[in-house]
Amino acid sequence: MRILVLGAGFGGLELTTRLATELGDDVEIVLIDRAPGFVFGFSKLDVMFGRTTADAVHHSYSEVVRPNVRFVQTTIRSIDPATRHVEADSGSFDADVLVIALGADLDPAATPGLLEAGCEYYTVEGAFAAREVLAGFRGGRVIVGVTSTPFKCPPAPSETALMMHDFLLERGLRESSEIALVMPLPSPIPPSPAASQALLAAFAERGIAWHPERIVRGLDPQRRVALLADGGELEFDLFLGVPTHRVPAVVAESGLCVDGWIPVDPLTLETAFPDVYAVGDVTSVGTPKAGVFAERQASVVADRLIARHRATAPESTYDGTGICYLEFGHHRVARVEVTFRSGERPNGRFEDPSEALLADKSEFGTSRIRRWFGKQWTSY
Numbered sequence: 001m002r003i004l005v006l007g008a009g010f011g012g013l014e015l016t017t018r019l020a021t022e023l024g025d026d027v028e029i030v031l032i033d034r035a036p037g038f039v040f041g042f043s044k045l046d047v048m049f050g051r052t053t054a055d056a057v058h059h060s061y062s063e064v065v066r067p068n069v070r071f072v073q074t075t076i077r078s079i080d081p082a083t084r085h086v087e088a089d090s091g092s093f094d095a096d097v098l099v100i101a102l103g104a105d106l107d108p109a110a111t112p113g114l115l116e117a118g119c120e121y122y123t124v125e126g127a128f129a130a131r132e133v134l135a136g137f138r139g140g141r142v143i144v145g146v147t148s149t150p151f152k153c154p155p156a157p158s159e160t161a162l163m164m165h166d167f168l169l170e171r172g173l174r175e176s177s178e179i180a181l182v183m184p185l186p187s188p189i190p191p192s193p194a195a196s197q198a199l200l201a202a203f204a205e206r207g208i209a210w211h212p213e214r215i216v217r218g219l220d221p222q223r224r225v226a227l228l229a230d231g232g233e234l235e236f237d238l239f240l241g242v243p244t245h246r247v248p249a250v251v252a253e254s255g256l257c258v259d260g261w262i263p264v265d266p267l268t269l270e271t272a273f274p275d276v277y278a279v280g281d282v283t284s285v286g287t288p289k290a291g292v293f294a295e296r297q298a299s300v301v302a303d304r305l306i307a308r309h310r311a312t313a314p315e316s317t318y319d320g321t322g323i324c325y326l327e328f329g330h331h332r333v334a335r336v337e338v339t340f341r342s343g344e345r346p347n348g349r350f351e352d353p354s355e356a357l358l359a360d361k362s363e364f365g366t367s368r369i370r371r372w373f374g375k376q377w378t379s380y
């Protein structure tokens, strides 16, 4: 079986690791990504707030050393799901099974004024550049603002606001600063009322202004105001923005998308095309766009491909669950376990912030890097 995996993020890395470990040389696996290496989403925040360095959080794909996985660093230019044929800068690829794990691309230019007057911190480059801006910030009005939906890791803007508070406090700048959080959601984490309540209490305690059900549609660079979709305006000295998300252009042109994302069977992750699967942020499977969900979906696809290879009935199905760690600042992390199942109300179980959970979060990252890259690593 020739398995072609497009995208070496959470989904692609988990899938290739599982297949390579459990099927050995029986399959030919090709993994393609345009980037030289992997960076966790949460590492972007750690770099931005000066807790670690860009080099320390970069995991080079050259370290994915498995004899039966060929990693190719190249940009994919076209995908034909009917023939499972892929064209890339380095040549063409054909597969018996194609898995699309290309994530969501970010488009900061889609928000007027964001690039001139603000910082987007969702791309690797944007977050690393924001570190310099933060290092030179002398206090003032800070906005953490979301510019469109859907967006990755819905808790991340709340974490950013809390980490911003600590950052300013440590530098003696909190008294001379204001922090506002602008989010399209009605509560910080809608499936978990307990997590939302804890976050709202933390915002209130720290004097962080919470603006729910609002979205930033642009920045006015001259007046230094954020223009909200409902007509409101908020002044800022520093704007940290979550940019527009969309599928990579190559996916949009593949004919796989409906309403902007790839629809999949919510239990099996199969697309409408035979032997073509899609996992993670690139899909409209119904779970939030986050690494933990991408990883679990990849694991289901791995189970099903392993069963197929062993000529047994594929039993594994996707259950829509995931665990998110929430940075509360003050060296404390909370945990929420959420479930999104079609036909059911999403729900979540919340564990209060603690130092013990900081260790759990660290192990979450460490264990992935050990499994995917075969090396030791600690997040910071």
Ligand SMILES: Cc1cc2nc3c(=O)[nH]c(=O)nc-3n(C[C@H](O)[C@H](O)[C@H](O)COP(=O)(O)OP(=O)(O)OC[C@H]3O[C@@H](n4cnc5c(N)ncnc54)[C@H](O)[C@@H]3O)c2cc1C
Binding pocket: 006, 007, 008, 009, 010, 011, 012, 032, 033, 034, 035, 040, 041, 042, 043, 044, 045, 074, 075, 076, 077, 101, 102, 103, 104, 121, 122, 123, 152, 153, 156, 248, 250, 279, 280, 281, 282, 289, 290, 291, 292, 293, 294, 324, 325
């Ligand atoms: C600030 C921040 C904090 C976050 N914190 C968390 C967290 O704590 N927990 C969590 O679970 N999630 C978190 N996330 C979300 C998480 O990073 C993503 O949801 C996750 O990476 C999605 O996995 P994926 O496999 O679908 O796609 P990705 O990991 O985005 O991988 C897609 C890959 O496809 C490649 N690619 C795209 N187009 C092409 C092309 N044309 N040619 C070749 N390669 C291409 C990209 O280079 C990329 O490596 C966070 C995100 C951000 C921005």
